[in-house]
Amino acid sequence: MKSIVIKILCLFVFIAGGFSNSSAQATGFKFPEYKKLKLSNGITLYLLENKKVPLITVSALIKAGAINDGTMNGLSYLTNEALSFGTKSFSKSDIENSFESIGSSLDLRGDLEFSTLRFTVLNSKIESVLPIFKEILTVSTFPKEEVEKRKQRLLVELKQQKQRPNAVIGFYFNKFIYGDGEYGNPIMGTAETIEKIDEAQVKDFYSNYYVPSNLVIAVSGDFKTEDMVKKFSDLFSDWSNQSSKARLVVNAPELTKSRVLLVNKEDANETIFNIGGIGIPMNNPDYTAIQVVNTVLGGRFTSWLNDELRVNSGLTYGARSSFRSYSNAGLFSISSFTQTKTTFEAIDLALKVLDRLHSEGIDEKTLNSAKNYIKGQFPPRFETNSYLASFLSEMEVYGYDESYVNQFENTVDKLTVEKVKEIISKYFPKDKLQFVLIGRASELREEVKKYGEVTEKEIKADGY
Structure with a gap:
């Protein structure tokens, strides 16, 4: 029921935005005011108040994606997928039940240059999931059994995708143009590389890239900025900055012929x-x-x-x-x-x-x-x-x-x-x-x- 309430509120935002669209065009649309700050440990924090409905969206972006996989295509994707499999204090079921009980869920996505996790909750429920959010980013445990189960499902998904050419032609096109360059890395990996990845490699990727200086947190919704600054400053105050691998700079190849x-x-x-x-x-x-x-x-x-x-x-x-x-x-x-x-x-x-x-x-x-x-x-x-x-x-x-x-x-x-x-x-x-x-x-x-x-x-x- 709570998830239905959140979906209805999100729909209200969209409809309300539709009614205001003509005036936005007439006056020239401007991006809403926001606050950007750097926490003491290196986390970049964006805060944007949007009080149309009592919802808050929290989005965490980690500056690591498929371009950072090296020869293990799919490693960043699998690592991000496995964030919700358990932490130091919360099991996989604890995480799922905590979000489900307040009508929310974790949205985990991998991309070429970054990985994200996002959730939307009623503003009155934000406190209940922030401790879980913190542990997912700082002390995920990646249980071997859960990682192996996700690998097996991913192998099936990769095989099924090949039955739908429209689902894979983008991967072929990307690889054909960028070849062995990092932009040519398939986000979900290949059967060969996924088979080779183990929980130790996932943990290494997590420790190398999921660090404060690589993390961008953006919060948009119904809150007071000064309150949210304190919440996130306190939440991550004991997470010290660690060295991370240098960010890759990927350039386009020169195409010399058709x-x-x-x-x-x-x-x-x-x-x-x-x-x-x-x-x-x-x-x-x-x-x-x-x-x-x-x-x-x-x-x-x-x-x-x-x-x-x-x-x-x-x-x-x-x-x-x-x-x-x-x-x-x-x-x-x-x-x-x-x-x-x-x-x-x-x-x-x-x-x-x-x-x-x-x-x-x-x-x-x-x-x-x-x-x-x-x-x-x-x-x-x-x-x-x-x-x-x-x-x-x-x-x-x-x-x-x-x-x-x-x-x-x-x-x-x-x-x-x-x-x-x-x-x-x-x-x-x-x-x-x-x-x-x-x-x-x-x-x-x-x-x-x-x-x-x-x-x-x-x-x-x-x-x-």
Whole structure:
């Protein structure tokens, strides 16, 4: 029942935000005021009061992810997953029951450059779970039996994912472009690496990276800032800073030619494909302008790609383009799927649309439509405590600040047709494109050679 109450309150925040959206656009949306401080042991703490409903979200971000796995892909993911398996004072069931009894749960997620744990509770219940939160971050025990059980479930999940090409094509694309570089590391690992990981390696990763100087805590919700400062200062006062491994700086590779990765799934009746190349880091000064342009190309239902591949030709149920950004690089990709027999018709049409973007650019009418769309989508994202807390903590990883939000509308409004031409030429790959196809290789391998040098893999083979 309590969990239902929290969900209803979260929905209220979203609806209330929807009603205030028009005024936010009229006046120019600004990021809410917040406080940032560094605790004496090195923890970075963000506090943002948001009193619309009596909820508090606490988000902890650890600056370690798949890029820190080394040769043991999946180690950071498994470590973060195992945080809730027990601590010095609380068993796995203690942790689960404590959060469940107040209508909450721990959300644990691993990513390329960081790992997170997050929870949302009624503000009157925050005191009851803070001791558990502290121990998870400072004295998790990683019981061997629980780690082994999670490994076995993870191995099953990895195998099941291969049955759904749309669930794994991103991993193949990432690996194909970044290769053995750290950004190419699969977040969940591979069967081979997961099998080799033991609880000792998990404990070593935890001791090396889960330290105060690597920790960012963001709290958003109904509280008084001065009270929360004291709570967290007292909570972690006996956790001394320890040396941690240096943060990796990962750079993008240079793509020298067009290449194709053909992943064989011989029982497939359709082909799913990604086309693209190197993208942009999250703190790129043109990030907002790029999103406006991408809205036209493939960022909304009425985009050029979706119009051509779905509406006009009926080759697919959907086509899109996107930028995935990291701290020092990123990916650009066009993605879609189609029947095996129409694979090359669909890919050629997607390439034609990309070429149109470069040769014709975007006219004033289309640009204004994209501007209005992206401005309308923007403010509602910042109506929830969860999004606010995530935004604050991820600033520490990605190197942006609230000016991205505060200047967003002005940046969009100032974008001109001429500036759009510069953005297209600079950031949207035109040549040396990288292609990843998952489908029936026997019917694709000859014609796919026209796109570039071909490498083949079997989808049943381990890894990406």
